[in-house]
Each structure stands twice: as C-alpha cells, then as structure tokens.
Amino acid sequence: MKMTTLCYLERGDSYLMLHRTKKEQDENKDKWIGIGGKFEEGESPEDCLLRECREETGLTLTDYRYRGIVTFVSDEWGTEYMHLFTAAGFTGEQQRCEEGELAWIEKKRLQELTLWEGDKIFLRLLEENEPFFSLKLVYRGDTLTAAVLNGSALKI
Numbered sequence: 598m599k600m601t602t603l604c605y606l607e608r609g610d611s612y613l614m615l616h617r618t619k620k621e622q623d624e625n626k627d628k629w630i631g632i633g634g635k636f637e638e639g640e641s642p643e644d645c646l647l648r649e650c651r652e653e654t655g656l657t658l659t660d661y662r663y664r665g666i667v668t669f670v671s672d673e674w675g676t677e678y679m680h681l682f683t684a685a686g687f688t689g690e691q692q693r694c695e696e697g698e699l700a701w702i703e704k705k706r707l708q709e710l711t712l713w714e715g716d717k718i719f720l721r722l723l724e725e726n727e728p729f730f731s732l733k734l735v736y737r738g739d740t741l742t743a744a745v746l747n748g749s750a751l752k753i
Contacts, residue, residue, distance in 0.1 A: 598675060602646040603633035604661065604682040605723065606654070611701040614710070615653065618697045629702070629710040633679075642680035650684070653694050660686025665730040667719055672737050683723060714741035718751065 606613040614629045634649040636642075642663065650658050661684035669677040691699065702710065707720055715734035722730055735743035744751040 599677040600636040600645075601633055601677055601679045602636070602642055602649055602682065603631045603667075603679050604646055604650060604658075604684050605631040605720075606650070606656070606658075606684045606687060608701060610705070611703050612707070613654065613691075614700055614702045614707075615694060615696060616698045616700065627711060629707075629712055630716065642682075646680070646682055650687075651689075653696065654699060655692030656687040656689045658684045658687050660684060663729070664723060665719065665727075665732060667715070668731070668733040669715070670733065670735045674736075681719060681723075713739075714753070715744060718744055718746075722746075 613632060615632060616627075616629050618627060632650050632653050633646065634653070636645045637648070640648070643661075646661065647658055650656055661682050663680065663682055665681045667679040667681055669679065671677075693699075704720075704724065708717065712720075713734075713736075715732075715736070718734070719730075719732055722732070731747055733743070733745040734741060741753055744753050
C-alpha cells in the first residue's frame with residue numbers, strides 16, 4: 598500500500614498541472630495530475646507535500662489547506678492513500694519538472710484534459726469547497742468502477 602500527497606496550486610482561476618510524460622513505467626503516464634508524490638520514511642502529509650512541491654516545481658508553499666483523503670483501489674496498481682491539498686500561496690521561481698510538463702490550466706478547462714475519472718470527482722469537490730472529505734475510488738485498469746464519498750456510494 599502506498600501513501601502519497603497531491604496538491605493543486607492555485608493562481609487566480611488556474612491550477613498548476615503536471616502532464617506526466619517522462620517515465621515509461623508510470624501509472625499516471627500521459628495523464629494530467631496535480632503536484633505530489635510518495636511519502637519518505639518519517640514524513641507527515643505536510644512534510645511530504647512541502648518536499649514534493651519543492652522538488653517538482655521549485656516553489657515553496659506558504660499557504661496550503663488539507664482538503665481530504667482519497668483511497669485508490671486498483672487491480673493493477675494496488676491500494677494508495679492520497680492526502681489531497683490545495684495551495685494558494687507560494688514563493689520562488691518555477692522550474693522544469695523531471696516527471697513531465699508543468700502548465701497553469703484554467704479550472705474551467707480541466708475537464709478537457711486527459712484525467713483519471715475519479716480526479717474529476719475530487720476536482721469538483723474542491724471547486725464546491727466541500728469540507729474535509731474521504732473519497733474511495735475503485736478502478737479496473739483505467740476504468741472507474743465505484744466511487745464512495747464519506748461512506749455513501751456515488752453514481753458514476
């Protein structure tokens with residue numbers, strides 16, 4: 598089982614998105630996702646968030662919010678517990694990312710991107726300013742087969 602963080606950095610009406618194109622053995626290959634990655638030994642969700650953001654973007658977060666936990670269950674990639682954040686403040690100069698291309702994308706255009714189906718659910722929850730939530734997403738291959746929000750099944 599994996600423990601990860603994911604963060605959507607906000608600037609105006611846009612999120613900083615990462616188009617994962619560089620690693621061949623990547624469960625997110627060719628998808629657009631937020632910034633984040635796997636926990637290192639002894640890290641808290643916030644520790645992991647700050648380190649991954651700095652490593653992937655060169656930016657240091659100054660204002661961020663813990664928004665929810667997403668449990669991914671996959672027949673191919675196993676189970677992952679992802680701690681989801683948004684960030685409205687950061688300092689530094691954006692750098693190139695070794696894992697793909699970084700781009701500021703208007704929130705209203707996110708649905709046009711190649712996203713995981715479950716990501717569309719939690720992006721909607723972020724836009725609706727949903728209080729802290731627990732979301733379980735079950736995948737068979739790339740197909741979302743079940744979604745459960747705060748213990749209640751969602752229609753997919």
